[in-house]
Amino acid sequence: MIEPARTSVFPRALAARLVSVTIGDYQAIGSSTIELAIAPRRTVLVAKGGTLASLLVQGIAEGAHIAVHALSDPEKPRHFRCEFEGDAGEHLVYGYDRRFQDLEDDDEPFPPSMRWEEHAARTDEANVDLWTVRDRRAVFGDGSRISLPSGVGALALAGDSADRVPEDLRRIRAYLEGIRWLGLALARPPIEDRTGVTLTGRSGVLWTSRGLDARLLSLASTLVIWFELHRDRYNKVVELCQRIGAPGELAVQITRDTSARADVAPQDRASITFEGVDFGRLSDAVIRRLELLVALVDPEATALLIEEPEIAAVPGSIVALLDVIEACADHRQLIVSTKSPHVIDWARPDELRFVEKNRYRDLSVRSLDFSELGAAQAHVAAGGKLSTFLAS
Incomplete structure (x- = not known):
């Protein structure tokens, strides 16, 4: 995770x-x-x-x-x-x-x-x-x-x-x-039951989403925090998307809470889309690509345990994905x-x-x-x- x-x-x-x-x-x-x-x-x-x-x-x-x-x-x-x-x-x-x-x-x-x-x-x-x-x-x-x-x-x-x-x-x-585990199976509802994901919390501190699987929440909250506080990491993920043949736009949108009770009850909201599709409705393959690229950029990672990376690859671009893994693994x-x-x-x-x-x-x-x-x-x-x- x-x-x-x-x-x-x-x-x-x-x-x-x-x-x-x-x-x-x-x-x-x-x-x-x-x-x-x-x-x-x-x-x-x-x-x-x-x-x-x-x-x-x-x-x-x-x-x-x-x-x-x-x-x-x-x-x-x-x-x-x-x-x-x-x-x-x-x-x-x-x-x-x-x-x-x-x-x-x-x-x-x-x-x-x-x-x-x-x-x-x-x-x-x-x-x-x-x-x-x-x-x-x-x-x-x-x-x-x-x-x-x-x-x-x-x-x-x-x-x-x-x-x-x-x-x-x-x-x-x-x-x-x-250790970052990039498992094959994702805990998600059937495609017809998937809905949009909105993260709530305090900007720059903590983001959460009720009912979202811990692994998916970890990926989503990492992307939002990197967008806010570590833009170089976020931009690197965007760049790697291009390099593996997935050139769609990754976008994070944050809505600030300006209410009088903002210091008591955090109400900031964030959403993530890729190629205009909400995070909660993305295909499993796209989620796994993003998860893998975030793990490659994550400076805290010591080892990557990847199940069947070929399934996460853009069709026809498995070699490009492997080249990116090889180039970005560094000491991992x-x-x-x-x-x-x-x-x-x-x-x-x-x-x-x-x-x-x-x-x-x-x-x-x-x-x-x-x-x-x-x-x-x-x-x-x-x-x-x-x-x-x-x-x-």
């Missing part, structure tokens, strides 16, 4: 990158524990039919979101682990386990519905624990301790108590908080699921990951093995397409 522009206490340019992510006990894909090796810049996931690759991308995004916000939804990944490498060669690992218990459990008179366990460490030459969370208590490497509410980890604590936690904790939280890592040969050809052979089910219907992820990788690299070097090699 894209978050509205805001001032952050965390560094924007993080001297770290993801090396691997592990998720497990995730209802959408079963009880399998899946480890995904992340390429330094771009990781492209493919699967034979279905949506397995996109579900894995979604699971990574949801695992990171839960790590930061300590959500109790049992359908989301119950196990999450990630490894980072810093520019100085340091290695950090972070992981949580969420354990759900029946309220009839006799271990305690009032047991929590969810127990949160968390661990982070340096695994380079230092090889030290950074912190652990167990039994509602965070214990840091220096021996200090902080009591936590039930079902809450140290990363969630860091948002309000950044002065009480180690620098490495802030780095890990900043990376995970900066890209994790992309796809069914498109164009996106496969955009990747290098060592950036491909194959999501597969074995005969027991367990999921796994693999890269090209040594011989496959050599053959694929030779095929591409000779002018062939990677998608053709995979199909042969």
Whole structure:
């Protein structure tokens, strides 16, 4: 999900990158524990039919979101682990386990519905624990301790108590908080039931719209705030629309409240249109294009998790969209699921990951093995397409 522009206490340019992510006990894909090796810049996931690759991308995004916000939804990944490498060669690992218990459990008179366990460490030459969370208590490497509410980890604590936690904790939280998930499905009513969207609130501070899905509200409010306060970002989104072959006019209109009670009950209103069509009535493809371009411009983003970008592309312009993603990603890592040969050809052979089910219907992820990788690299070097090699 894209978050509205805001001032952050965390560094924007993080001297770290993801090396691997592990998720497990995730209802959408079963009880399998899946480890995904992340390429330094771009990781492209493919699967034979279905949506397995996109579900894995979604699971990574949801695992990171839960790590930061300590959500109790049992359908989301119950196990999450990630490894980072810093520019100085340091290695950090972070992981949580969420354990759900029946309220009839006799271990305690009032047991929590969810127990949160968390661990982070340096695994380079230092090889030290950074912190652990167990039994509602965070214990840091220096021996200090902080009591936590039930079902809450140290990363969630860091948002309000950044002065009480180690620098490495802030780095890990900043990376995970900066992940932008650009999912395939949008929570929207049928086309015939869609209506216009008006945002209300206080100009330059907060915009909201009752009944609008959180993901769509985040996109709309970000566009309005950028139009008001960060016109360079807004103009960049407009420019990128042109570059991907979607040259329609993006327009924001704000109506100021001048009533006597403006300081008590914010009544400012804002609307967004693209090619003259109200935001609430735009097609899903147009919404996803805008969402992707905003994520590329967002200075707080650390990684972009994109499900099937080919669906968001202007028809016949997938190459232009991929070129813009490549040019604007900067230091951000890209994790992309796809069914498109164009996106496969955009990747290098060592950036491909194959999501597969074995005969027991367990999921796994693999890269090209040594011989496959050599053959694929030779095929591409000779002018062939990677998608053709995979199909042969």
